[in-house]
Amino acid sequence: MDFQDKNVLIIGSGRTGTGIAKVLKKLGANVLVNDGGEESKLEIYLKQLRELGIEYVIGHHPSYLLDNKPDFIIKNPGIPLDTPFLQECISRNIPVFTDIEFVNSINSAPVIAITGTNGKTSTTSFVGHMFKEAGRKTAVGGNIGFSLAEQVYQKDLELIVAEVSSFQLECTKRFRPKISLITNFSPDHLDRHKTYDEYINQKKKIFLNQTFEDFAILNHEDSVCKKIAKECKAQVYWFDTKNKVEQGVYVKEGNIFWCKDNIDEVICSSNILKVPGNHNLQNIASGIIIGKIMGLTNNQIVEAVLSFVGVEHRLEYVDTIQGVKYYNDSKATNTDSTLKALDSFEKKVIVLLGGYDKGEDFAKLASYVMTKAKKAIVFGATGDKIRKSLDDAKYTSYHQAKTFEEAVKLSKELSRENDIILLSPACASWDEFDNFEERGKAFKELIYK
Missing domain, CATH: 3.40.50.720 (NAD(P)-binding Rossmann-like Domain)
Incomplete structure (x- = not known):
């Protein structure tokens, strides 16, 4: 143009x-x-x-x-x-x-576009890390990092790895990535999209302009991904951490396998990951598919897996203070993301929950807290709503704070040696902060006060 x-x-x-x-x-x-x-x-x-x-x-x-x-x-x-x-x-x-349609119009490099309710930032970061470690000239941006438009304009690029949100996809008409990836679906941003179906409709725009010359990567464990796959004209690859897939990446008996044309090969052990939790295993598995499609060697992929240590504000280990471990998962802005964070720990944690209300139902979260949390501290604009869900679930080991700062202070007072304090709010940050990054940084400062 x-x-x-x-x-x-x-x-x-x-x-x-x-x-x-x-x-x-x-x-x-x-x-x-x-x-x-x-x-x-x-x-x-x-x-x-x-x-x-x-x-x-x-x-x-x-x-x-x-x-x-x-x-x-x-x-x-x-x-x-x-x-x-x-x-x-x-x-x-x-x-x-929106921005991605503009970037699409000024760019000639292959685009790898990644969306989904949870895991898209970590997956995008891993994929970008993988190609950069392999020596490919790669821009990483979109919904994260630096301005993607400036990177595309200034650099002679081999690849663009873009995290794209439902908000960005909302206005797309010609956007056509070479590879699209959907990490998973769960209800989110219903204050904006009004219904879950409409949210899904916006997300699947990531592959609607693709053809058989392109590739779409979908979560084989996700029922919505399986349902919408029939609308995809691109070549579909699957990732699954529990069952074998016919084409894509799966995990079996502690090993990560690549499968294509009925030939299975081991890429690496799943135990070498530096990032905890099954959700991170899914993120890495989906990223490996991209590496294989784009011609990386198994050694290049394994080196990237070994050297990837995660992303700030995504289940980030911060410090151990007086025997208490602190984890910053401020990026958990919906309940599904918080459930995955809680699943990542073998022992019960002290969890901080609250923030801006995006219209979610916290009943499932409350039932999870029953079995996964030693104590829960609710705060902010959703404090009363989450408290009610905990009451309905007959969970009594919770405390309520008015503000985020009060919640962090209270968690420290209630903790004992060997405890884990986890900020995984299940809500957006906009009641007290401009974004989740600001909230995460505040958490990392407040734990030392």
Whole structure:
């Protein structure tokens, strides 16, 4: 696509919007950035825009921005399509899409796109790590890391590994990755998508434009993945940690196997993983499929498995203080992710639960806490809701704190030597923090106070 002299309106600054604005400016477009946030909180990005002479309007979304009818609009994935301003854009027939559609239009390297409810960040990080260790020129980004648009524009790349969310997929029309991967499904972001079916519909857009020349990797243990596989036109590979698959990767008797054309070969022992839990075994297994499809040797794959130590805020071991181990799983922003975290420990833990309510039912979480948690501390906007679910489950070993800081302090007071304190909130962070990273960093600071 030729962007020379095109009028482009970017809704939402931040890392993603600012990165796209920079690239569009270099491509000769007329760029205007609009953000409804507070100017003081956006200064780090606004300074970059000023340095390039990019105009911006901050604090509100005035309709006059549409008077000259932009050629298209690129919106921040976090902004819902049903906001009045975006609805007005749509009513005026102005095309609206997100960052990955833009990146798709300026990129020529093969794209590996990874989505799913849980595990997509860890899987994306492992896949990126695997190719970089193998010496491939690889950009890693999308829903994590640095601006993907800037990386794609600046580098002569062999591969792009992108984590993509349902919010990003929502506005895609031509997005077609060479390899798509769906880690799993469980109800999430129902405050945005309204129904589980609609959430699934957005996620499966990751493979809807693929053809038989492409590859789709799906979770053989996930019932939704099995159901939607029939809609996929790409070559389908499966991963499973419990049962054999006809094509893909599976785990049997402590070994990870690759299977294709009825030939099975051992890649490595599952015991060499540095990251704990069956969910991480699934992440690594799915990533190995990508490595095999893209021609990596078994030695290159094994070296990557051995050297991958996980991702910050994803079941991250922080420290042992006075005999108490602290784990930061702030990325656990839904119940399913917290269930997987609880499953990763052999002994009962003290778990911190709470945050912003995305519309989830906490009944299943409460039943898990019954058997997996020595104590539970609930906090934040969902504190009352989680407490009620624990009451309904007849679980009494819980305490409630008003704020996140109070919850961390209380967990320390209640702990004893050899205990494990696990931050795995099962909720978004937006009641007290801008994002889960900020919450995780706060946890890692508060445990020392």
